[in-house]
Amino acid sequence: MSNKKIIIILFFIILLGGFLRFYKLGQQPFVTDEFLDINATYGYFKTGQWLAWDFNLDQVSENLYAQREERSWLYRIQVAQLFHWFSLTEATARSVSVIWGIISIVSLYFTATYFTKNKIIGLISAFLFSVSIAGVTFDRMIRMYAMFFPVFLLFSWFLFRFFEEEYAGKVTIIKLIWNKIGINLVWFLPMVILGTISWYIHLLTANIVAIFIVYLIIQTLIIFYSKRLINNKYATILFVIVLVLIAIIIFYNINPGNISIYASPDIVTFSKNNFRYLPAVASDYSNIILAYILIILGVYSAKKNKRNLWIIISFFVILFLATFVWNRNFGLRFIFFAMSFGIILLSSGIYFLADKIGKYFPAHQKKVFVGVLMTALLIVPNYAYFFSKESPYLKNETRTDYRSAFQYFLENKNEGDALLTRNFRSFYYKNAQAKIINKEWNKKISLDELKKIITENPSGWIVTGDPKGDIEKDALKYIEENSSDKKEISGVQIYHWN
Secondary structure (H helix, E strand, O other): OOHHHHHHHHHHHHHHHHHHHHOOOOOOOOOOOHHHHHHHHHHHHHHOOOOOEEOOOOEEOOOOOHHHOOOOHHHHHHHHHHOOOOOOOHHHHHHHHHHHHHHHHHHHHHHHHHHHOOHHHHHHHHHHHHOOHHHHHHOOOOOOHHHHHHHHHHHHHHHHHHHHOOOOOOOHHHHHHHHHOOOOHHHHHHHHHHHHHHHHHOHHHHHHHHHHHHHHHHHHHHHHHHHOOOOOHHHHHHHHHHHHHHHHHHHHHHOHHHOOHHHOHHHEOOOOOOOOHHHHOOOOEOOHHHHHHHHHHHHHHOOOOHHHHHHHHHHHHHHHHHHHOEOOOOOHHHHHHHHHHHHHHHHHHHHHHHHHHHOOOHHHHHHHHHHHHHHHHHHOEOHHHHHOOOOOOOOOOOOOOHHHHHHHHHHHOOOOOEEEEOHHHHHHHOOOOOEEEEOOOOOOEOHHHHHHHHHHOOOEEEEEOOHHHHEOHHHHHHHHHHOOEEEEEOOEEEEEEO
16 A cells, blocks of 8 residues: 555544544533543643632632642643633633544554554554544543553553664664664653653553563563573563562562552552453443454464564553552543553454455455455444444433533522532532532531531532432431422432522
């Protein structure tokens, strides 16, 4: 396939992916941690500091999770800059993620092409991500995961090139280092920059250590069994890493207070298995079994070289760690970045299948290849999602919608009314100047507390998306019996007393 055709096809893939991400970008209201991001980014825009913004009072908030406001600042600072030129809307705030989603499409093409040495597999990978459900979901949210996906992928790519790609230039010192040590300094700076950015976006970057160690072990064993040699760069670096890990463990046991909780053994466990990650990592596709069959075909068809080994290890090591080692609650967002490696393997499986079937029809090999390839691209992705009630382009009454709930509150509240809610959602009652009684995290409101609030505030509202989780049973029964107005709007329960 000529470079011109490659560029044209890639352009239309990017166009498709961009459309799926930009179309009706403000259709769905903010959910969960998106509120934290909009509070932090707008606070930075207004003050130049990482201070959460209280939209209700139009001022810096005094109690909106200060410990989280500097997380992922490299991503959040981009969102904050948009408010200099564009209005404060859901679509504006999410636009940065869309741009990073488009970068992800391009990154997948180049990385897949590099590792497989096949531009068609690169195009298949780019296409599969352009219509990826997880990709479209996270690229339409104000969350750092949209940026983390391509940055980690590129970091992994440049780490491999630094460590394995032969230097073909003419700079004497770089050539000497390659010949003596076996590392390519050309890729050192991009690797360090991307690794640093990746780390500041999300601590899941630490998975690269496990990937690298497993890669070193396998390469050491390959060289030992094929050449009976143990003196090589893989064994040497592996030995050094083991010594460093032992030193860290000893230091932690002697002085645990001096190591961040994120670097401590508390983040790993071998007793909490999360098997839900196994289907989650293939949840983009119409049939999970078919997806895994194609991934296995991709592994089977991969040529026995370092490039393919790196992709295979990257995917399965992260999946193994997520399932058996990570000490955190299940979340698709935590496995999202690993999907890039799975997409490359699955794309290789599709190519292998189309190529294999095509060879059975030598007289029409090219036509059969294209036919099988196009059929696979029609069958494998879960296109039904975009037309279902879960689609991000349609209003779903069963989806939690604080925008509509607080709009009802604003339309019906009286001056002096109190509002009992989690006030980090103040984006949806901007400038209301309401008296907020902030619902604390992970603490249910007791009956005594509720009666005290009602006594001190003759008229007020409760807005909650989880009544049973936010209010104790007897208190919930009391407010339901004594509400002058009770209404449920798109998964959010509203109570009014006066």
